[in-house]
């Protein structure tokens with residue numbers, strides 16, 4: 328087989344030392360670097376190295392990107408690299424069979440998984456994905472339910488809190504589209520989960536509120552407003568300390584005491600107050616929201632009953648129409664890999680290596696998907712494996728912490744960081760690339776300018 332060195336020798340420019348270190352790494356590995364530093368280049372060269380060293384056939388490497396355009400470009404790059412090696416018979420066969428190579432977007436790879444087991448969820452295997460159509464039908468479900476079940480306590484409560492349009496667009500649709508994709512339903516435990524969550528938030532926010540109030544209570548330097556705020560703050564603290572129930576706390580914090588317009592002025596302690604006043608009011612308001620949930624559990628239960636009916640109606644509509652959202656497909660894919668061990672095993676065995684570009688755009692769900700696919704052959708966990716359960720030489724992540732264009736789609740930049748830390752803690756390697764090659768053209772232009780001048784003077 329042609330050697331990787333031989334391949335590199337054919338390139339117009341060789342990878343630099345940092346790039347080479349990442350390309351040659353066999354362990355689980357995270358490459359984090361800035362724009363134009365050659366991240367995608369490194370990934371595609373690593374693909375070629377694995378093939379040339381006989382570590383994997385091209386169709387045993389799963390290469391994932393985020394957008395369809397990026398997937399096409401990746402296919403193109405890797406295909407052209409392989410062509411450079413096609414004097415070698417073994418490579419030539421893989422070039423001829425390039426169509427079976429799995430270079431895809433995460434979305435389309437998830438679809439591949441879901442097709443294998445969609446019937447388990449009552450969904451046809453030739454389902455289609457259309458976020459817009461799903462939103463439209465979810466809106467119809469919401470309207471139909473509000474019309475047909477107006478006597479429901481939950482609908483009544485929600486209707487007193489929101490205008491009809493806002494109830495649908497800002498409450499029900501986000502629940503259906505973002506929070507409860509298939510196969511998630513509003514389960515029995517939802518109320519307990521929400522209460523526990525709200526209690527945690529309440530403790531944290533109340534702690535923050537006490538810190539701010541204590542700080543205000545200690546201030547004295549400045550105009551009379553400072554003294555007023557200090558007195559009100561210590562009064563609130565005293566009364567909070569003697570509250571015997573959440574109801575009393577709510578009555579106190581939703582009262583007018585300590586409420587005033589943001590004080591302006593930069594003199595003495597007034598600056599401290601004016602700088603933090605907006606935060607103070609916001610935290611206080613959030614404590615009130617948490618308290619009103621905790622003090623009105625029967626209302627929460629009624630709202631959840633209504634919500635659960637709505638989500639079920641949307642899910643039924645999805646099953647009947649065979650039209651799903653991208654979120655459904657991603658969640659179903661992870662659910663299938665968690666639940667159906669035979670399918671998980673098949674994918675684990677099929678792909679020896681998994682490489683992902685632009686991982687900064689990804690979220691916890693996608694991380695779980697990749698962990699499931701990278702689970703060690705001799706383990707079969709219920710649920711998502713931990714980093715300690717992973718094969719040591721399977722994953723290769725590439726990303727740029729600084730550029731996340733998909734944050735609005737629920738991508739969490741910190742997932743990339745956490746992932747890097749977890750892999751390294753379990754024997755993986757982290758690399759960064761320091762040179763920005765996108766600045767090269769400027770340099771070339773500069774040479775083009777200067778060179779003729781120098782030559783002319785010789």
Ligand SMILES: Nc1ncnc2c1ncn2[C@@H]1O[C@H](COP(=O)(O)OP(=O)(O)OP(=O)(O)O)[C@@H](O)[C@H]1O
Nearest residue numbers: 340341342343361362363364365366367368764765
């Ligand atoms: N060692 C190198 N020497 C010269 N040019 C290089 C080198 N490595 C990469 N390049 C070139 O730099 C450009 C950027 O590379 P690449 O697309 O791999 O970077 P990237 O980090 O993936 O960028 P982005 O952040 O936009 O995804 C490409 O044109 C590539 O051919």
Ligand SMILES: [Mg+2]
Nearest residue numbers: 366367368684
């Ligand atoms: Mg790139």
